[in-house]
Amino acid sequence: MATTTKLFGSRIKRREDPRLITGKGNFVDDVKLPGTTSAAFVRSPHAHARIRAINTAPAKAAPGVVAVYTGKDLVEGKVGGLPCGWLLPDIKLPPHPPLAVDKVHHMGEAVAVVIAENPYAAKDAAELVEVDYEVLPAVTDGEKALQSGAPVLHDQAPGNLCFSWTIGDKDKTEVAFKDAAQVVKQRLINQRLIPNAIEPRASLASFNPATNDLTLWVTSQNPHVHRLLMAAFVLGMPEHKVRVISPDVGGGFGSKIFLYPEEVIVSWASKTLGRPVRWTAERRESFLTDAHGRDHITEAEMAFDKDGKILGLRVKTNANLGAYLSTFAPLIPTYLYGTLLSGLYEIPTIWCEVSGVFTNTTPVDAYRGAGRPEATYLLERMVDLGARALGMDPAELRRRNFIPADKFPYQTPVAFVYDSGNYGPALDRALQILDYQTLRQEQERLRKEGRYTGIGFSTYIEACGPAPSQVAGALGAQAGLYESAHVRVHPTGKVSVYTGSHAHGQGHETTFAQLAADELGVPLEDIEIVHGDTGQIPFGMGTYGSRSAAVGGAAIHMSLQKIKEKGKKIAAHLLEAAEADMVYEGGKYFVKGSPDRAKTFQEVSLMAYLAHNLPKGLEPGLEATSFFDPPNFTFPFGAHIAVVEVDPDTGTVKILRYVAVDDVGNVINPMIVDGMVHGGITQGVAQALWEGAVYDENGQLLTGTMMEYALPKADNLPSFETDRTVTPSPVNPMGVKGAGETGTIAATAAVANAVMDALAPFGITHIDLPLTPTRIWQAIQAAAK
């Protein structure tokens, strides 16, 4: 383990930031090619409608227009539908054409595209495309979509049911509930969220007719996956003739994992027209077409014995998938949700049923946390309801149910085997930072003054770096879950690291360089991290599910070991020593006990390329490629506590304090992890209090601009009080766990529980998310009656 060296664990400032914060980043929209045309999409104003006819003639005649295409043109051009990357048993797979052909299924779905000499001409002409719609009744609610008589979206999915999925033991759970001293039941709505990365989605395709090569610059979290899906399933182009580049990307939160219609269409159009074609989403298009997140309706029941030990959990979830299956949509409410329902508790038995449902809404897929925030919110609310019903302290009830530290690796009743954990100390530390007992006394005192503060807990677990590939394949994945790394040492000893991970805010250029510089004993400045280009990098899986450090970092670590091994052979040869006696420390190879007779990393690198004096049979050069397929996920965890005050006059919530103690194993760069935790908490708090997509009955998105959809603002948040415990993971050589999603997973439940704690004197036990002032005020009014 490389945990004691200098850079691993250091608060190194992000090397990418000077470039990014001075406007010198290179984003897709910054890439300029001569002769580039602009695409503008004609989008359905209706949530559900039959397309009777499309008249493109006026648009085609408009100034500056190069071409106008409809869904029929794409069919004739042999453009396939968008594939789904995770299949479940008996799943219904309706076609997903990049441009609607006969019917539109959600507001904002593209029905035609105008390619013009500039974006203004394209937008002007797009307004001239005449689409004759026969408007059909729409359904946006997952439960209503399953009712008989509901409008049906796809002939292939009668009753709008896409899949039914279960996990756990139904009979055993039923028995557990029969024996229970206390059962709590609650209907929980985990509302739909809209991701809103700061950089909108963008693509620029350039087809070279001379070589038949296509280059696509696209805002992708996983350029190789984009290339594979697009080349093999949609465009029918040879994979080696397609190069996908994701340069600087401004945030993703999951929404840039997926293959979308727009990049497919600009690629095909560039090939058809022989000119580069660009599309950059307008913010309005981001709201309407970036895959949304969450949207669960759940009936949950938890059984306890009289001492507060959890006996069982029963869950029935309706997961709204939207109008089509986005790339990994089936995975999120199943294997990333049901498998997390044990949390960090010893729950003897669990039964979970999930229905995936089509509705006339934007497709839903992974959004920061992806399934795990839904599971955590459910569990943490149910545990709190249990504590309330049993009259127990919510911290104490949690502690009583923690999986003991000596039971790891721990097999849950819902498939996962947790790698490592020690849950008590994280909660203890959080309570200590908070000064819990004093705060409870203060709460009592304030209640007598008519002021309502609340303390809310979320002790959570996350599953990061989905793995291993073989198991994922058996469960329906259409891709592997390893990561690649190629390390190229140059003759002067400078190092380029090519990673299959992709950074879009994570700081890989810093953390991965810290890893490499430490392992090789060379300065940080000598390391270059290269990512986001299928033309340079071995097949990689990209960045999602908090996997980069644990999986991508481990692949880099593997390649560095290979480099060091080969270097050792060369150094031993030059020093005329036995390889087995060689030591590598501080960037030097030397014979054990004689550090003065040494060859530096730079000398060895040079010799590798001069090849004047190499051991017999050793190839020149110093490069290594590795693919790391982890044996398991990593399971970070922690304890978050929110303290809020509710104004009963208006229903407004003020967050007074927020304490987060996380355990993400060994930490490469604490400053970057702190940043991830801060951002994650902010998104989680936002789901608790502000964010939520709202559709009207006709499927019109009412929260479709920044003026209506409430993203978090800094002045609504307290300064976060953070700390960490460290329980290294055994599944990768650095002992790291994921950290990118922990805050989002934990925070929503902590804030919701705090608000319910504040409202306890009114007898209020539950209000659905988001906890807007109007809902809180109404609950108080209803309770007073």
Next chain:
Amino acid sequence: MYPATFEYHTPGSVNEAVSLLDRYKDEAKLLAGGHSLIPIMKLRLAQPKHLIDLRKIQGLSGIREAGGAIVIGALTTHWMVESSDLLKQTLPILPEAAGQIGDMQVRNMGTIGGSLAHADPAADLPAVILALGAELKAMGPKGERTTKAEDFFVDLLTTALQPNEVLTEIRIPLPLPKTGGAYEKYPHPASRYAVVGVAALLTVDRRDTVQSASIGITGIGSKATRARAAEQYLIGKAPDNDALKTAAERATEGISIRADLQGSAEYKAHLAKVYTRRALTRALERARAA
């Protein structure tokens, strides 16, 4: 976010702007700070054929005292209002409210005249202007015209301005001694517009009796409105807690309240009463201290 094509005009004087307006009428829009107009143009909800940019016109910006009144040029930015020492001394409620508009970027660009002429039903300044009893001066082809604030706001996004008139300045009478004002706002969590905004101005006499009261409410109806019933109730009364509470209960009389995603009409009416009470309470403290 690409607006439709428009012709861009930069008049150098108010008269030039008026004649452009007179020529293009409904096809033209005036541009001041642009923070209301440009977003809706980018969404193509507004597609003016002619955009008349007022920012090259000298003398439309600034704050001064003249003839027992404060005079604010229509192109004065929210930040200039927020940071004006003269206003902090004479009409502190105005900088207090201007400082709650949008964010710093918006306040650096947005103007008082632009906000008032746009007449967004959730904008902050209309409530304050109403409470302060301001007059708004506009220039048209036939010369200058002055409108009282309470006659200025007609309906949703509609003012008493004619299509060929340019709002040039806002005149606010200096308050009487022992006057205090306060603006209390419940901001929309996304837009920061007022879900409810209440501007209250109270004047008390030496016996601590309410001499005058004026209350402007924004956010809940189709336009900002005076809360006449609440004002009337207070005048001549000793402003104890019960009086303020009773007055606040009458804050929404005569206002038709719009329900929206932020809440039902019932909730918004309740909020208006709560915020009226809060604004009155703070205004009274300041009046007594003055």
